[in-house]
Amino acid sequence: MRVKEGTKEKDILEAAIKVFAQHSYHGAKMSKIAEIANVSIGTLYLYYVNKEDLLVKVFENLWKKLYVEIESLAMREDLGVTEKLDYLIDLFFDIFSNNPDLATVFVNEQHHVMRNAEVDVMYYHDFMAKAELIILEGIKDKKINPNLNVKVLRFFILGGIKLLLDIWAKEPKLVPLSAIRINVKTVIKKGILN
Amino acid sequence: MRVKEGTKEKDILEAAIKVFAQHSYHGAKMSKIAEIANVSIGTLYLYYVNKEDLLVKVFENLWKKLYVEIESLAMREDLGVTEKLDYLIDLFFDIFSNNPDLATVFVNEQHHVMRNAEVDVMYYHDFMAKAELIILEGIKDKKINPNLNVKVLRFFILGGIKLLLDIWAKEPKLVPLSAIRINVKTVIKKGILN
DNA sequence: GTTATATTTGAATAATGATTCATAAATTTT
DNA sequence: AAAATTTATGAATCATTATTCAAATATAAC
Numbered sequence: 511m512r513v514k515e516g517t518k519e520k521d522i523l524e525a526a527i528k529v530f531a532q533h534s535y536h537g538a539k540m541s542k543i544a545e546i547a548n549v550s551i552g553t554l555y556l557y558y559v560n561k562e563d564l565l566v567k568v569f570e571n572l573w574k575k576l577y578v579e580i581e582s583l584a585m586r587e588d589l590g591v592t593e594k595l596d597y598l599i600d601l602f603f604d605i606f607s608n609n610p611d612l613a614t615v616f617v618n619e620q621h622h623v624m625r626n627a628e629v630d631v632m633y634y635h636d637f638m639a640k641a642e643l644i645i646l647e648g649i650k651d652k653k654i655n656p657n658l659n660v661k662v663l664r665f666f667i668l669g670g671i672k673l674l675l676d677i678w679a680k681e682p683k684l685v686p687l688s689a690i691r692i693n694v695k696t697v698i699k700k701g702i703l704n
Numbered sequence: 705m706r707v708k709e710g711t712k713e714k715d716i717l718e719a720a721i722k723v724f725a726q727h728s729y730h731g732a733k734m735s736k737i738a739e740i741a742n743v744s745i746g747t748l749y750l751y752y753v754n755k756e757d758l759l760v761k762v763f764e765n766l767w768k769k770l771y772v773e774i775e776s777l778a779m780r781e782d783l784g785v786t787e788k789l790d791y792l793i794d795l796f797f798d799i800f801s802n803n804p805d806l807a808t809v810f811v812n813e814q815h816h817v818m819r820n821a822e823v824d825v826m827y828y829h830d831f832m833a834k835a836e837l838i839i840l841e842g843i844k845d846k847k848i849n850p851n852l853n854v855k856v857l858r859f860f861i862l863g864g865i866k867l868l869l870d871i872w873a874k875e876p877k878l879v880p881l882s883a884i885r886i887n888v889k890t891v892i893k894k895g896i897l898n
Numbered sequence: 899g900t901t902a903t904a905t906t907t908g909a910a911t912a913a914t915g916a917t918t919c920a921t922a923a924a925t926t927t928t
Numbered sequence: 929a930a931a932a933t934t935t936a937t938g939a940a941t942c943a944t945t946a947t948t949c950a951a952a953t954a955t956a957a958c
Binding site: 690 | 860862863879884892
């Protein structure tokens with residue numbers, strides 16, 4: 511039996527990320543994605559049911575990766591809350607550090623996915639729940655200011671990181687990601703830790 | 705001479721904000737905006753050159769208002785940096801507090817405007833410049849940690865506030881804006897002030 | 899109340915681009 | 929090497945909506 515050439519599915523998704531990043535979801539043409547992926551338009555539809563599906567798959571992969579990482583992080587008993595927060599921030603910077611296009615899509619298209627897709631935002635919610643747990647643990651251990659609202663905190667941090675990733679992805683040379691990372695850690699630790 | 709009925713231009717823009725918020729820019733139909741504004745489709749084009757123009761006008765109004773406010777804030781010599789930061793945060797929360805739809809549009813469509821519009825993002829840049837000045841003033845006065853990068857800081861804070869506004873606008877009852885505001889102030893002040 | 903002018907209407911137009919599917923090409927089986 | 933099966937192609941289809949503009953309506957001027 512003939513076997514589909516191994517890399518087409520991946521090629522298409524990578525092309526989609528590139529085109530979504532450059533033109534945003536609605537400006538992205540399926541013909542352009544096909545061109546970048548070096549396949550015909552019809553082939554896109556052999557691997558993905560439609561344009562929306564392409565975007566959804568990008569987010570599914572991403573949140574799943576993030577969730578797997580945070581899960582093993584949350585479990586580690588050798589780390590204190592301070593270290594866990596540290597690694598949590600690293601998680602985001604690491605996953606995007608060699609893929610600015612992915613960062614752009616992540617920042618600018620999530621609201622589209624959340625609005626329209628019926629599908630798996632499961633990992634997203636699971637990730638958020640774990641993040642909350644880490645913060646709650648910190649409050650219980652009296653390491654984090656207990657007057658801070660956990661939900662507010664997690665969204666504030668995520669929002670700050672997202673916008674910084676977006677700025678960085680547009681012009682990676684302007685401010686190096688390493689500088690951003692250090693500043694973020696400083697503000698967060700001084701801001702929320704006792 | 706017949707005079708255009710006074711409120712149509714405003715009615716249309718308010719309807720646009722509502723529809724952009726609910727369906728996002730690309731999902732927003734001109735026919736729906738016309739319906740909400742109680743005018744015909746043709747009338748939209750008497751007051752605005754096209755759909756994009758509607759979105760651009762929303763942002764022009766908004767950033768202009770914000771700029772005017774921050775300008776007079778920056779000038780005040782009776783306030784220290786701590787108070788200025790305080791009022792700066794209030795600025796955002798006040799302007800959106802009775803208009804969640806505007807908050808949604810602000811958060812989710814800015815990247816579309818920045819990407820496509822040739823027009824006045826002038827006030828946006830001016831606003832940012834003023835915000836930077838306030839932070840720099842704080843560093844000079846030894847009130848703000850001088851190791852923090854000014855650009856990183858301003859984007860982090862803006863990003864955090866934006867995501868919180870978005871969450872709040874989706875479900876205003878979930879976390880009251882007043883709680884969000886207090887938490888944000890706490891984190892920022894403890895995080896960046898000496 | 900008739901004419902002139904400004905404003906409003908919404909059906910018709912026109913452009914765009916996602917998706918389909920009949921056909922072709924590649925690979926495997928016999 | 930012919931048949932069978934799977935994978936790939938891209939021109940043609942189809943649906944969607946922003947935008948236009950000839951006609952209608954409202955107001956003002958006389």
